[in-house]
Amino acid sequence: MPRRGLVAGPDLDNFQRRYFTPSEVAEHNQPEDLWVSYLGFVYNLTPLVEEFKGDLLLKPILEVAGQDISHWFDPQTRDIRKHIDPLTGCMRYRTPRGRFVHIPPPLPRSDWANDFGVPWWKGANYQVGRLSARTRNIRIINTLAMQEHTLQVGALESMWEILHRYLPYNAHAASYTWKYDGKNLNMDQTLEENGIRDEEEEFDYLNMDGKLHTPAILLYFNDDLTEL
Structure with a gap:
């Protein structure tokens, strides 16, 4: 069956991971x-x-x-x-x-x-x-289905690589706009480059549990009929 393919980004069917935790x-x-x-x-x-x-x-x-x-x-x-x-x-x-x-x-x-x-x-x-020398946890929230998943990802992974990790939970993840703090994420950049800071060291310094605050990325469906 022919596929329309991704709206943007790499071919996730043949995507090669760079990092493993x-x-x-x-x-x-x-x-x-x-x-x-x-x-x-x-x-x-x-x-x-x-x-x-x-x-x-x-x-x-x-x-x-x-x-x-x-x-x-x-x-x-x-x-x-x-x-x-x-x-x-x-x-x-x-x-x-x-x-x-x-x-x-x-x-x-x-x-x-x-x-x-x-x-x-x-x-x-x-x-x-x-x-991955350093890992961090993020929450991904599908605002359409109101589902939330927590993923452990490498600090140097791009958003496309994180999206690839998320595909088992949502095969149409590339049909969503990924946002943090109200801003669209650059899928070619890392979490840090997108302004999603890793605050683990600060929590350790304050003797606080870092799990109390896990950054949340919101997914908004584009209705673009993309099939992966």
Whole structure:
């Protein structure tokens, strides 16, 4: 069935998210759906797990499914941390949880294949986006249906990205005018750029619960017959 498409903005059917929150990463914590984050980026390691299914070297990766593993890495080299092996006196990767996929064995072995190319943690093949270093909650109120939803979003996400998060609650979200404090929002800008300040630090300073005041964005239906 042909679609009219959006009145404005990106093609949300093929929209690519830039940011993911830690709680979103944590939801992908199963072998058949395994994400991790490290050094500010989010990675989908599900294809790696499928490729090495049944291999004992997957165990350390399976144990950290849905978690941030930045502590595994040297932030300057972006490589796995290294140390001097007390048994061999040689520089080796430091793997407290045990050796994992693409980490060479401590001693030469004839059964270890090193023809895999770039180790999984060095390439961008599994990268799906950035990790939101700072998140905040907002309320989105549909003034037509009088429905309200609270979303956790990344502080650097544009309004289009926030709209994309909201689509499960309202598939026609792009058919609404988004407003805050009586003003139309610029959908290409972030919350802060639209004048919706993050006051969490101020609430912390005053020893007040920030949840007492969550900014509310109002949605007004345009009746433009947009279909997503």
